[in-house]
Amino acid sequence: EEEDEEYFNSKELPNYACKYCGIHEPNCVVMCNCCKKWFCNGRGNTSGSHIINHLVRAKHKEVTLHKDGPLGETILECYSCGVRNVFVLGFIPAKADSVVVLLCRQPCAAQNSLKDMNWDQDQWKPLITDRCFLTWLVKIPSEQEQLRARQISAQQINKLEELWKDNVDATFQDLERPGVDEEPQQVLLRYEDGYQYQNIFGPLVKLEADYDKRLKESQTQENIEVRWDVGLNKKTIAYFTLAKTDGDMKLMHGDELRLRYVGEMHKSWAGVGHVIKVPDNYGEDIGIELKNGNGAPTDCNSNFVVDFIWKSTSFDRMQLALRKFAVDDTSVSAYIYHRLLGHEVEEVLFRCHLPKHFSAPNLPDLNRSQVYAVKHALQRPLSLIQGPPGTGKTVTSATIVYQLVKQNGGPVLVCAPSNTAVDQLTEKIHKTNLKVVRLCAKSREAIDSPVSFLALHNQIRKMEANTELQKLQQLKDETGELSSVDEKRYRMLKKLAEKELLEAADVICCTCVGAGDPRLVRLKFHSILIDESMQATEPECMVPVVLGVKQLILVGDHCQLGPVVMCKKAARAGLSQSLFERLVVLGIRPFRLEVQYRMHPELSRFPSNFFYEGSLQNGVCADERKLNKIDFPWPISDRPMFFHVTQGQEEIAGSGTSYLNRTEAANVEKIATRFLRSGVKPEQIGVITPYEGQRAYLVQYMQYQGSLHSKNYQEIEIASVDAFQGREKDIIIMSCVRSNEHQGIGFLNDPRRLNVALTRAKYGIIIVGNPKVLSKQPLWNHLLSFYKEQKVLVEGPLTNLKESLIQFAKPKKLTN
Amino acid sequence: VSESLAIPSGPRKVECPEDEDFRNALDKMVSENIQERMREPVKAGNVDISVPVVLKSNKKTYEQLQDTPETERNKIGFVLMVRKGNKLQYKNFEADINSELAQNLRDQELAQKEE
Ligand SMILES: [Zn+2]
Ligand SMILES: [Zn+2]
Ligand SMILES: [Zn+2]
Numbered sequence: 001e002e003e004d005e006e007y008f009n010s011k012e013l014p015n016y017a018c019k020y021c022g023i024h025e026p027n028c029v030v031m032c033n034c035c036k037k038w039f040c041n042g043r044g045n046t047s048g049s050h051i052i053n054h055l056v057r058a059k060h061k062e063v064t065l066h067k068d069g070p071l072g073e074t075i076l077e078c079y080s081c082g083v084r085n086v087f088v089l090g091f092i093p094a095k096a097d098s099v100v101v102l103l104c105r106q107p108c109a110a111q112n113s114l115k116d117m118n119w120d121q122d123q124w125k126p127l128i129t130d131r132c133f134l135t136w137l138v139k140i141p142s143e144q145e146q147l148r149a150r151q152i153s154a155q156q157i158n159k160l161e162e163l164w165k166d167n168v169d170a171t172f173q174d175l176e177r178p179g180v181d182e183e184p185q186q187v188l189l190r191y192e193d194g195y196q197y198q199n200i201f202g203p204l205v206k207l208e209a210d211y212d213k214r215l216k217e218s219q220t221q222e223n224i225e226v227r228w229d230v231g232l233n234k235k236t237i238a239y240f241t242l243a244k245t246d247g248d249m250k251l252m253h254g255d256e257l258r259l260r261y262v263g264e265m266h267k268s269w270a271g272v273g274h275v276i277k278v279p280d281n282y283g284e285d286i287g288i289e290l291k292n293g294n295g296a297p298t299d300c301n302s303n304f305v306v307d308f309i310w311k312s313t314s315f316d317r318m319q320l321a322l323r324k325f326a327v328d329d330t331s332v333s334a335y336i337y338h339r340l341l342g343h344e345v346e347e348v349l350f351r352c353h354l355p356k357h358f359s360a361p362n363l364p365d366l367n368r369s370q371v372y373a374v375k376h377a378l379q380r381p382l383s384l385i386q387g388p389p390g391t392g393k394t395v396t397s398a399t400i401v402y403q404l405v406k407q408n409g410g411p412v413l414v415c416a417p418s419n420t421a422v423d424q425l426t427e428k429i430h431k432t433n434l435k436v437v438r439l440c441a442k443s444r445e446a447i448d449s450p451v452s453f454l455a456l457h458n459q460i461r462k463m464e465a466n467t468e469l470q471k472l473q474q475l476k477d478e479t480g481e482l483s484s485v486d487e488k489r490y491r492m493l494k495k496l497a498e499k500e501l502l503e504a505a506d507v508i509c510c511t512c513v514g515a516g517d518p519r520l521v522r523l524k525f526h527s528i529l530i531d532e533s534m535q536a537t538e539p540e541c542m543v544p545v546v547l548g549v550k551q552l553i554l555v556g557d558h559c560q561l562g563p564v565v566m567c568k569k570a571a572r573a574g575l576s577q578s579l580f581e582r583l584v585v586l587g588i589r590p591f592r593l594e595v596q597y598r599m600h601p602e603l604s605r606f607p608s609n610f611f612y613e614g615s616l617q618n619g620v621c622a623d624e625r626k627l628n629k630i631d632f633p634w635p636i637s638d639r640p641m642f643f644h645v646t647q648g649q650e651e652i653a654g655s656g657t658s659y660l661n662r663t664e665a666a667n668v669e670k671i672a673t674r675f676l677r678s679g680v681k682p683e684q685i686g687v688i689t690p691y692e693g694q695r696a697y698l699v700q701y702m703q704y705q706g707s708l709h710s711k712n713y714q715e716i717e718i719a720s721v722d723a724f725q726g727r728e729k730d731i732i733i734m735s736c737v738r739s740n741e742h743q744g745i746g747f748l749n750d751p752r753r754l755n756v757a758l759t760r761a762k763y764g765i766i767i768v769g770n771p772k773v774l775s776k777q778p779l780w781n782h783l784l785s786f787y788k789e790q791k792v793l794v795e796g797p798l799t800n801l802k803e804s805l806i807q808f809a810k811p812k813k814l815t816n
Numbered sequence: 817v818s819e820s821l822a823i824p825s826g827p828r829k830v831e832c833p834e835d836e837d838f839r840n841a842l843d844k845m846v847s848e849n850i851q852e853r854m855r856e857p858v859k860a861g862n863v864d865i866s867v868p869v870v871l872k873s874n875k876k877t878y879e880q881l882q883d884t885p886e887t888e889r890n891k892i893g894f895v896l897m898v899r900k901g902n903k904l905q906y907k908n909f910e911a912d913i914n915s916e917l918a919q920n921l922r923d924q925e926l927a928q929k930e931e
Contacts, residue, residue, distance in 0.1 A: 045830040047839055056842045061849075071896060071907045079899055080863050087849040091896075093917060094867045096924050098894045100917070101865060106853040117866035123920055131842060136894070136911045143826030151827065154834035568837070691844060696851040704854075 016066060018042075020050045020157060020172075021149040026068035027139040033075070033084070034060035035168065041133050042141040046154045048131030049140070053154075057161040061085045069138060076127065076137070080108035090126040091134075092119045102127070165214070187538075187574030189585060190342030194326035197341060201322050201539050204575040208537075209315035211567035216310040224304040226259070228296075229287075231276075233446070233477065236293025238273065241284045242306065251278050254443040256309040257288050263303030271296055272309065274443045289446060317516030318539035324546045331546035339382050340545075340579075342586050349379045350551075352407060360402035362431040363395055367619065369594040370396045376591045377553045378403055384583055384590035385555045388612055389759035390598025390728065397531050397555050398428035401507055404527045404551070405434055410506035413525040415544045417512050417536040417563070419444070421726060425531050426451045426509040437501055439510040439517060454509075456519075460497045469493040512536050515544035524548035531555045532726065534578045537563045541579045556580040558590075559611045560756050561725050598728055598762050600625035602639045606786050611755045627730075627763050631678045635794045635801050640764035643787040644671070645795035645804045647770055664735045665694070665701045667768045671733050672716060673707050674798055682715035686729035688757050690721060694737045721757045732761035736769030749777045758783075775808035784808055863899065892918045 016031070017024035018040035029038045030051045035058065039051035046053060055061060062084040067073040077084045079101045088104045095118045103109040109124045127134055141149070152160075156175060163170035184203050191197040221242050229237040238259055253275055260270040273288030290296060324331045338345045358371045366374065370392060377383045377400045385400075387393030397414075404412050414429065416422045422438070427450055430436045438454040440447075445457045452458055460466075461473060472490040476482050482490055498519055502508060510517065512530065528549045533541060534556035540563070545552060558581040565571040584590055592612070596604055597619040608616035622638060635642050646667050672685055689695050695718050702713035717729070734757055758765065771793065774780040785808070787793040795804040891910040894917065898905045911917045 043827075043829075045827045046835050047829060048842060052842065053838060056838055056845055059845075070909045074898060074907065079897065080865055083853075085849055087846050088853055093920055096921075096928060097867055098892065098921060099867055099897060100894055101897045103865075104853065105850055114865070119865070119867070120920070120924070125916070126846075128846070131839070136909050136915070136917065146827050153830060154832050154838060158834050568833075572833075691840070691847070694847065697847055700851060700854050 018050050018149070020044070020053070020152045020160070021146070023141050023145060023149045025139070025141055025145065026066040027070060028141040028145075029066050029069070030133065030138050031064045031066070032058070032060050033062035033064055034058070035164070038066075040141055040149075041135075041138040042146045042149075043132065044146055044149070044152060046157070049133065050152075050157075051133065051138070052128060052131050053157055054161070055086065057158065058164070061087060065137060070136060076102060078102060078104040078108050080104075080111075086127055086133075090124050092121060092124050094118055095120045184569060184573045187577060187582075188342075189582065193341065194337070198322040198326040201575075202319060204570045204573055205315055205318045205322070205539050207570040207573075208565060208567045208575065209312060211570070212315075213310045213312075215566065216308040219308045221306045222262075223302075224259075224306050225302050226304050227301065228298040231289060231446075236290045236296050236298065237276070237287055238290065238296075239277070239285050239287045240304065240306070241279075242286060251275055251286060253278060253447045254441060256311060256443065257286075258307040258309055259288065259290075260305045260307065261297045261300060261303060262305055263300060265300050265303075266297035269295060269297050274446065276446055314513040314516075314540075317513055317543050318537075320516065321542040321546045322539055325542055328546070330548060332548070333381065333550040335381050336545075336549055336552055339588075340583075342582075348381060350381065352378060354378065355403060355406065358399065358403065360399045360432040362433070363398055363402075363428065364392075366396065366399060367392075367595050369592070370399070373591050373593055374400050374403060378407065381550060382552050382583075382588070383554070384580060384588055385553065386557050386559075386590035386592040387555060388557055388559065388593065388596060388616055389607070389756075390596040390604075391593035391616075392595075392597060393531070393555060393557075393593065394425055394428050396593060397425055397529060397553075398432065400553060401429050401529055402432045402434060404529075405506045408526060410435075411502070411523065411525060412507050413515065413520075413528045413544055413547060414507055414509045414531070415512045415515055415528070416531040416533075417540060418532065418726075419449070419511055421532045421535075422509050422511055422514075423449050423451050426454060429507055429509070430454060434506040435504060436507045436509060437505040439502075439508055439514055439519065441511075441514060441517070456498060456501060459501055460494065463497055463501070466493065466497055469497055512540045512543050515547060520547065527551040527553075529553040529555065534558050534560060534580045535563050535725070536578060537565065537575050538577070538579045538582065539575075554580050554583070558584050559752060561722060561752050564722070595619040599759060600640055600761075600763060602790075603641060603761055603765055604759070606783060607755055607759050610782060611751065625763050627680070630675070630680055632674060632764075633798055633801060634764070635792050635803070636790070639790060639792055641766070641787075641790075642792040642794050642801070643767045643769070643771070643784065644801075645771055645793065645806055646768050647772070662697075662701075664737065664768050665698050666705075668698060668733050668735050669702055669706050670798055671766055671768070672702065672713070675731060676708060676712050680731065682712060683717075684730035685716045685733065686724060686731070686760060687716060687718040687733045687735065688721055688724055688760065689718065689735040689737055690753070691737045694735060695719060698735065721753050724760050725756050728760055728762055730761070730763045732757075732765045734765065734767045734769075736767065736774060749779060751779055754779060754783070771804070771806050771808060773809075776810075776812055778811040781808060781811040865897075868897070868904070890914075892921070 013022055014024050016026065016029050016038040018029060019037045020039060021044055023040040023042060028040045028042065030041065031038050032054060039054045041049045041051055043049050051063065063076055063086055065071050065074040075084065076086055076089060078089060080103055083104045088106065089102055090105055090109060091100045091102050092109060093100045105124065109121065114121045127137065132140060150172065159175055160172060163174055184207060185200050187200055224240045227239040229239060231237050255275045256272055257275060258270055258272050261268060271290045271292060273290040275286060276289045277285060277287030279286060335345065354375060358374045359365050373385050373396050377385060385396065387396065401412050401414055414425060416425060426436060426438045430451065436454050437456050437459065438451050440455050440457065472482065472486060472493065476490065502519065502523060525547045528544050530541060530544060533554040562576055562578050562581065565576040592615065594615055595617045601618040601622055604616055604618055608614055634640055644667055646664050668687060675685060676682060687698060689698060698718050702716065703710045706713050771784050775784050784793065791803055793804050794801040796802045890913045892913055894909055894911050896907045896909060898907055
């Protein structure tokens with residue numbers, strides 16, 4: 001046997017052997033033009049052929065057929081425009097001849113003149129079908145051949161692709177090298193001590209940081225055209241458009257980019273700036289404000305390169321927090337320390353003086369469950385407040401903060417994972433007349449928000465007592481810089497002023513990661529409230545927590561979406577579980593707010609029953625959620641909801657999902673148009689769809705194919721479920737982007753995502769999808785049955801909706 | 817039991833999160849790439865793509881193709897038109913008789929006959 005093995009190892013495969021499985025039948029392999037590696041057209045044990053697996057994972061797009069293959073050496077490209085992107089390529093047969101030609105879907109296959117030339121335009125088919133190349137381009141290796149080849153798994157494929165990013169010559173054998181394969185340690189429910197806690201979370205934060213770094217640094221773009229401008233603050237601004245990135249990365253305000261000039265008209269130059277404008281519905285422009293505009297080639301407009309600058313700050317702060325939690329016994333009280341680690345500690349109540357009235361000035365009066373939530377939080381060193389959708393979480397949080405200040409004095413630290421959530425809460429707390437400071441990252445100081453006037457950097461400018469600082473600031477604003485002596489003096493004075501303001505504040509608000517700001521290190525916070533805490537990873541939550549907390553209030557809802565973790569490895573190891581969720585699993589009962597004020601009672605029924613054990617009560621009645629004067633054909637008049645049965649065209653299966661989605665997109669457009677025609681404003685409507693691809697398609701479809709003027713559709717927000725979390729719309733239309741029979745329904749089987757999707761609408765919800773496919777999922781089976789019972793599972797045109805008699809599939813067993 | 821029956825007939829598909837991620841990523845890539853082309857209007861080339869007469873003349877009908885020897889019966893000949901620079905190339909290939917391509921040709925011929 002050993003000899004056999006040696007023989008096998010010594011026998012070299014030809015260079016065109018599939019880099020995954022070793023199959024080397026010239027008929028069956030294709031070369032990736034980008035990395036010059038060959039792959040076969042067999043799927044092995046995965047759901048797509050090896051070449052498609054490679055193209056997708058490596059984001060490569062062009063291929064060449066083997067010279068001994070069915071068509072000889074051929075680069076696949078559009079006959080008309082020459083594009084080589086195989087994901088947009090397809091073919092058209094002649095109407096009555098056995099001739100075919102390769103054409104891209106847009107625009108070449110859509111040209112009107114094709115018909116006159118005897119091509120059968122309607123028969124355009126993609127080159128990739130059912131996740132393989134068409135067999136007349138590349139054969140599929142026989143089943144037996146595939147069985148004899150290396151049985152590479154999807155996990156191994158992933159790892160190999162990862163290895164290739166660092167070393168293009170890595171081979172399958174390298175996968176077996178020690179260390180490569182190691183999965184990080186899983187998070188636990190309970191931890192021995194802070195050191196073990198740090199030892200488990202530290203590596204996960206590192207993984208996520210590495211992933212983020214690689215992603216950002218791989219995004220350099222060339223041939224950028226720049227338009228120059230000068231801002232009100234006299235700083236140089238550069239506007240430009242980036243080619244669409246693969247969608248994994250979204251630019252955010254405050255991100256840093258480096259702009260470089262590589263042309264001949266000016267000496268080479270590079271400058272760094274913060275993003276102050278991101279692409280939106282109105283334009284694709286990105287704007288950056290240069291840190292230092294001196295010497296920028298403002299008379300040149302082309303030949304620029306843009307690099308993304310990765311910053312480790314947030315990850316460093318998490319690591320620091322983990323270490324502090326382990327080694328510094330003043331970082332949190334002993335009680336909190338043991339509770340967070342999951343040790344057996346009895347629940348204690350503070351003996352505190354409870355106020356007579358629980359409401360706070362200028363905020364709405366609280367309902368009973370909100371009052372109890374405030375009481376609950378005030379009395380405990382550690383409490384979880386669960387706020388289902390529309391239950392007044394922010395008002396409750398603001399009231400808790402107000403009462404905490406009244407009880408113990410300040411400062412109370414208030415955090416949330418996102419800037420938007422922090423701003424919302426800051427606004428509410430400010431209403432109670434407490435002294436609030438909003439601490440922003442330096443890179444975000446230029447960004448406007450409803451609470452800009454509360455930002456530390458703006459409050460400093462208004463401090464009247466400090467005339468010297470004001471003068472220096474004025475000088476700096478006017479001239480752009482100060483002499484080094486003045487600059488030193490300016491910084492010193494500014495620091496003092498910041499300290500003074502922070503120390504005098506009742507409440508300091510910032511993001512979780514922002515709590516690691518050096519300006520806060522010397523402060524101790526006895527009480528900390530973290531809102532939307534289910535959206536923060538555990539190490540992120542720890543950044544504020546280790547600032548000395550003795551009383552910690554986590555507000556959130558573990559039945560809604562959790563934190564976004566980009567690195568799959570880290571996510572699988574448990575980084576995507578929030579602290580809130582782990583504490584719930586540990587047996588700490590969250591106190592639940594129970595009255596919802598958002599949804600029409602009919603809309604809250606299913607979410608209440610399915611996600612909250614039927615405990616949600618309605619604080620609004622049907623009449624308050626009636627769209628007055630809006631004539632819309634709801635199948636049941638007092639039930640503003642329905643499931644619009646939309647059966648995609650099964651004839652194009654496999655990778656061509658975008659075609660399947662066209663039917664849904666068309667229906668979404670019809671529904672939206674009907675609402676607009678009857679007087680609903682576009683900004684009242686939100687369209688939710690789980691895939692970015694469908695989102696982009698819908699935006700385009702409405703603009704170009706919508707039956708009203710394209711302007712009407714611009715303010716309709718079309719976004720993923722995740723983008724709608726924490727927000728509401730009057731009307732929600734949801735496009736499920738149903739998939740074919742062989743495929744799971746992806747994101748949609750996450751109950752938390754479904755919960756968020758179903759609870760955004762105040763007045764009405766319409767789901768567009770295919771029940772046949774969706775009903776295989778137990779979760780969706782429940783939802784569909786509910787819609788059916790309510791007689792709102794319908795089909796047909798909007799003008800004539802009829803109850804659908806479609807049979808559901810038997811659901812698979814509920815897993816995980 | 818014969819050997820061929822004893823061994824498995826082909827690789828078994830293994831469901832796993834990595835595979836599901838792949839499927840989602842593929843769907844995303846397809847729709848995004850198409851979207852991108854719709855957004856930044858690429859001009860269709862000015863190339864003549866009419867079906868060349870040369871190919872028309874030696875065209876066989878579906879029925880004629882049926883007259884070929886039995887071994888070749890399950891295949892049907894096609895020509896792929898390719899452009900290399902300014903030169904036209906015709907590449908012959910065979911499609912399976914049951915393939916959509918062949919079916920489509922037959923449907924077209926039937927339709928023409930009925931007219
Ligand atoms: Zn490649
Ligand atoms: Zn292979
Ligand atoms: Zn083209």
